[in-house]
Amino acid sequence: GNSVTQMEGPVTLSEEAFLTINCTYTATGYPSLFWYVQYPGEGLQLLLKATKADDKGSNKGFEATYRKETTSFHLEKGSVQVSDSAVYFCALSGGSSNTGKLIFGQGTTLQVKP
Amino acid sequence: GAGVSQSPSNKVTEKGKDVELRCDPISGHTALYWYRQRLGQGLEFLIYFQGNSAPDKSGLPSDRFSAERTGESVSTLTIQRTQQEDSAVYLCASSLDISGANVLTFGAGSRLTVL
Numbered sequence: 066g067n068s069v070t071q072m073e074g075p076v077t078l079s080e081e082a083f084l085t086i087n088c089t090y091t092a093t094g095y096p097s098l099f100w101y102v103q104y105p106g107e108g109l110q111l112l113l114k115a116t117k118a119d120d121k122g123s124n125k126g127f128e129a130t131y132r133k134e135t136t137s138f139h140l141e142k143g144s145v146q147v148s149d150s151a152v153y154f155c156a157l158s159g160g161s162s163n164t165g166k167l168i169f170g171q172g173t174t175l176q177v178k179p
Numbered sequence: 180g181a182g183v184s185q186s187p188s189n190k191v192t193e194k195g196k197d198v199e200l201r202c203d204p205i206s207g208h209t210a211l212y213w214y215r216q217r218l219g220q221g222l223e224f225l226i227y228f229q230g231n232s233a234p235d236k237s238g239l240p241s242d243r244f245s246a247e248r249t250g251e252s253v254s255t256l257t258i259q260r261t262q263q264e265d266s267a268v269y270l271c272a273s274s275l276d277i278s279g280a281n282v283l284t285f286g287a288g289s290r291l292t293v294l
Contacts, residue, residue: 165281166224171221
């Protein structure tokens with residue numbers, strides 16, 4: 066079945082450092098890919114998404130490119146801020162099963178220090 | 180409503196008791212999902228509803244778990260004879276439909292603690 070694997074955390078960075086959180090997936094067909102973020106004390110919310118191969122999702126300075134050849138959707142940001150400290154979840158839905166059931170990775174905790 | 184509303188926000192119960200968790204989705208959202216998030220872990224899919232179609236119950240961990248939804252409105256997740264391993268945050272989400280590109284809007288969750 067469909068699955069998502071994320072790099073393990075926690076990831077600790079200094080402010081203005083470059084961020085990469087790796088995400089790879091297993092799915093048949095052409096799933097949609099998502100990054101959701103959970104800030105401390107808040108609910109889970111969509112950060113960005115990409116619905117087809119080579120699409121780039123972007124929001125709040127974060128980017129991720131849908132790479133079908135490597136089945137990856139790595140999250141990147143050029144210069145992180147303390148306010149980016151949160152748990153980041155990679156997820157997928159659709160594909161050959163064509164359902165909206167969202168399958169999540171295990172989450173990666175990011176801590177940014179001033 | 181403006182967002183997905185869940186209640187109670189916190190529930191402490193004794194092992195063996197039954198609990199009910201409620202979710203009010205965004206008005207007009209036809210799809211509703213339940214997930215479980217154990218401490219320090221990812222989101223575990225439990226069940227989803229789409230309109231009048233049969234729900235996808237493939238993620239329910241045991242027959243102690245059940246969920247109902249009336250039409251396209253409120254859903255209730257029931258856990259019978261709770262166990263300590265049921266302690267988690269139970270998240271509800273809704274979306275406009277179940278197409279692969281849909282975006283889920285999550286509630287704040289119901290934190291369940293089983294003593």
